[in-house]
Amino acid sequence: MASTSGLRTTLSKMAASLTGLLKPWTPRVLLVRWSRYNPYYLEPEPRKEVYHIPETELTPEQKEERELKSVRPIKAATNSVTSSVFNDPVLSKFVNMMMKDGDKIIAKGIITQTLENMKRKQVEKYHKAPEGKKAEIECNPYAIFHQALENCKPVIGLASIQKGGKFYQVPIPLTDNRRRFLAMKWMITECRDNKHRRTLMYEKLSQELLAAFSKEGNVVKRKHELHKMAESNRAYAHYRWW
């Protein structure tokens, strides 16, 4: 590749061990979760506004981060990431989770239809509502999506821990990523399994998301059930050792 040959000529003075860090590589011992990037590479930052903050308003940590970024190579931005205002990492994750057999076009299409459907329903409600109630109705589908997902996220989870031959359901704290994953997973499985066969996915999703937005519906019920189980198993909380 043109870039790597250029790299090699400019790096001729540096020792071989450092040139090895900048090429696409395969690690010597292949772990299960490895990547073609050397761990030396840093994650890219595609948002525009981050680069327009003037020098004076940076904290010392941000200054150090900038210094580090200027000396380290950066990974390439993925296909689904842009600097556009419509690029939402949470929504992208949801699209990926809905995708079957790598067909992102269909998954993205369903999500777009869902957002449009939600907007239509909310605008209809808005026009039918009396003057006083109009301000409370949220019409932005992205805001509804985020709020609905927030309402579905469990605060505490259960883990199966073996003690003395028996398995106990022990309440454990969940990381942010895990909570988001569970909320999305419940939403998708609920829409796929528990709805009428003939309704289309976008219709099912928009119904469920609007219900979660107002804290009703099966997904928030499932979250509450998980919380109740964790509360009832409170006595086993000390079985957790981490």
Added chain:
Amino acid sequence: MAASGGRTVGSFLWKCGNCCFNFNTVSSNLTRQVLSRQLCVSAVLHRKNLAAAGPEKFSEEFIKKQVEEFNIGKRHLANMMGEDPETFTQGDINRSIAYLFPSGLFDKKAKPLMKHPDEVFPKQRAVQWGADGRPFHFLFYTGKQSYYSLMHVSTGSLVGSRWLLKEELEELLVETISEHDYARFIQLMERLLSLPYCSVEEDFVQRYRRQLEIQSSKQQVQPLQYDQHGVAYSTGDGRRKTATGTVLLRDSGSGSISINGTNYVHYFPVLQDREQLMFPLHFMGVLGRFDMQCSVSGGGHSSQAGALRLAISRAMLSFLSEGQVETMRQAGLLTPDPRIKERKKPGQEGARRKFTWKKR
């Protein structure tokens, strides 16, 4: 008998006398203390370090007032002595005071003194916490915050530098060293940096560190070319996962893009691919500025879009300044994506999928 009696009486009297003498001295000490007046209230006379004792006893306004009074008094003294107030030094003050207030006392601390209030009043700490009661310094609750923060002074930024490599160290020392020796050396240097007061040895440590190169300097930027009408243009090419693309970027255009002869909307019906084409232009804010003629082959629609994105970013470099090149690099637009299809392994059905496990 009489002599011994006399001696005991004498000794008894002597003892009484001693007691009386002691009694007298005690009472006279007390009277001396009651009758004596302290000439100067300065804490410098006291042995204890009052500064560390408790909260501030002298407020800032008080000290400021003292300083003003001292300066005015200095000028008065200079006028009295008939000397120039502007060039009146501390030595002159001392001599004037010794002349005007001759003291027969022997104790140096008892003699009259006129010094700058900063020397008289001990340095005190201002209030260590804000209006909400939260202390300013992160080590406040240790009790000795300045001492412990001194212990925690770290070396200058180690972010942009790396340790010497084994070969470079060998070159420096003019000796051969084994890998174990080198590993031990790095271990000890890291340990040195983790200890308090490591900033004292900063010079020593920096001798064994080398600055890392700034990555953006490795970007090769082609110079701008001009065609017969004077319009600037540049080319770029990119690859992604067996798709190769080339792009010709023309300045002062209207934002039209043609790929392999067809319009980009027809060539890439998927929104995501078109967004990828727009990404470098939108990031730099030059959406309507360039005209593009692209050609692409190989791969699928996503990899073609990725190849074109890289080609567009590389072609745009000629139009941009150094800082903008660095921001594009940090956004991940200039790195060729190294991800390829993972090979199929023998004994497995695919790259990861194993054959169906059969119990027997």
